[in-house]
Amino acid sequence: MKVIYVRPYAGELEVVKSLLAGHEVFECTNIEELPEEVRQSAEVLSVFVNYQVTKEVLEQLPNLVLIATRSVGFDHIDLPATAARNVVVARVPHYGMRTVAEFAFSLMFAISRKAYQAYMDVQELSTIGALDVYEGFDLGGKTLGVIGTGAIGFNVCQIALGLGMKVLAYDPHENEELVGKGVTYLSLEEMLPQVDIVTIHVPALPATHHLMNAERLALMKPTAYLINTARGEIVDTPALVTALKSGKLAGAGLDVLESEHDLRDEVALLADNETQAVEWRTIVADHALIDMPNVIVTPHIGFNTKEAKREITEITCTNIASFASGEPQNVVT
Numbered sequence: 624m625k626v627i628y629v630r631p632y633a634g635e636l637e638v639v640k641s642l643l644a645g646h647e648v649f650e651c652t653n654i655e656e657l658p659e660e661v662r663q664s665a666e667v668l669s670v671f672v673n674y675q676v677t678k679e680v681l682e683q684l685p686n687l688v689l690i691a692t693r694s695v696g697f698d699h700i701d702l703p704a705t706a707a708r709n710v711v712v713a714r715v716p717h718y719g720m721r722t723v724a725e726f727a728f729s730l731m732f733a734i735s736r737k738a739y740q741a742y743m744d745v746q747e748l749s750t751i752g753a754l755d756v757y758e759g760f761d762l763g764g765k766t767l768g769v770i771g772t773g774a775i776g777f778n779v780c781q782i783a784l785g786l787g788m789k790v791l792a793y794d795p796h797e798n799e800e801l802v803g804k805g806v807t808y809l810s811l812e813e814m815l816p817q818v819d820i821v822t823i824h825v826p827a828l829p830a831t832h833h834l835m836n837a838e839r840l841a842l843m844k845p846t847a848y849l850i851n852t853a854r855g856e857i858v859d860t861p862a863l864v865t866a867l868k869s870g871k872l873a874g875a876g877l878d879v880l881e882s883e884h885d886l887r888d889e890v891a892l893l894a895d896n897e898t899q900a901v902e903w904r905t906i907v908a909d910h911a912l913i914d915m916p917n918v919i920v921t922p923h924i925g926f927n928t929k930e931a932k933r934e935i936t937e938i939t940c941t942n943i944a945s946f947a948s949g950e951p952q953n954v955v956t
């Protein structure tokens with residue numbers, strides 16, 4: 624098959640070409656840079672979450688039959704548009720079972736021990752004074768609220784239990800193994816007032832859009848922290864900014880932002896007359912978060928380990944090869 628592989632990481636294309644021997648693979652940063660005949664004949668498009676598959680992108684690929692996204696989430700793909708064209712979408716349902724879970728704890732530790740602030744001071748100040756400003760708190764003994772106990776949330780629970788945390792969880796599907804290990808499932812309304820840290824691990828779906836809204840943020844203790852390594856849209860960003868600014872929440876660790884795609888290209892947005900006021904409000908709120916001293920923001924790197932990336936590449940190539948042999952797998956339905 625003819626495969627367009629958008630934005631591979633350094634060294635990935637060699638692996639892809641060897642795993643997809645017998646297929647033709649074309650690399651690009653944006654499909655517009657490819658020759659017209661490649662776009663006209665390409666059957667497979669492989670993208671990561673940093674590439675939006677819009678109706679306009681699909682219109683340039685008339686022969687497309689498969690999108691192989693190199694991600695768990697697929698909210699960067701216009702699914703109604705792919706369905707209208709009968710284009711199959713395959714994803715990587717799970718990878719690096721602990722990768723994102725470990726990263727959620729990277730954010731928790733960075734916050735709980737003020738590691739980032741301490742490191743910046745060591746770099747920038749000629750002397751370090753009283754250490755009181757770096758006083759942190761132990762995670763052991765604290766209560767963690769886990770929203771979503773699927774593959775990532777399950778591992779978050781395991782790590783938290785290993786650290787001696789009390790773990791409360793919210794998920795419509797209770798995991799019996801976790802219950803057996805001491806995790807208690809509650810409704811969000813019951814869980815939020817009890818936790819010292821809440822960490823989000825649900826997919827971006829209409830049902831999870833702004834799941835953490837102003838009312839739910841208000842249920843949390845003013846000393847509590849919010850960690851989001853799932854998707855920005857799950858948190859109402861202006862409501863989060865208001866809660867943090869008014870001292871109703873102590874801080875946040877965010878690997879994902881609601882307008883992260885737009886933040887990379889704000890100048891283009893300025894020229895787009897169709898950008899809605901609500902989108903600008905979210906972008907402004909995201910900027911406010913980035914500037915807050917009690918918030919750590921990372922650029923969507925929860926997945927980004929050598930091991931996880933290799934696994935993603937292998938599963939993506941298997942998704943393409945199995946589709947080509949008439950047995951599609953990991954299809955988004």
Ligand code: NAI
Binds near residue numbers: 723923925
């Ligand atoms: P999963 O599908 O294994 O688990 C999701 C869990 O959320 C399931 O247990 C499901 O029952 C639960 N859930 C669904 N709707 C819910 C709702 N309305 N309320 C509460 N729980 C609900 O997914 P996995 O692998 O754990 O990934 C979770 C998310 O993490 C992905 O959808 C993706 O958006 C994000 N992610 C972020 C990465 C990063 O680099 N920061 C990397 C990989 C995933």
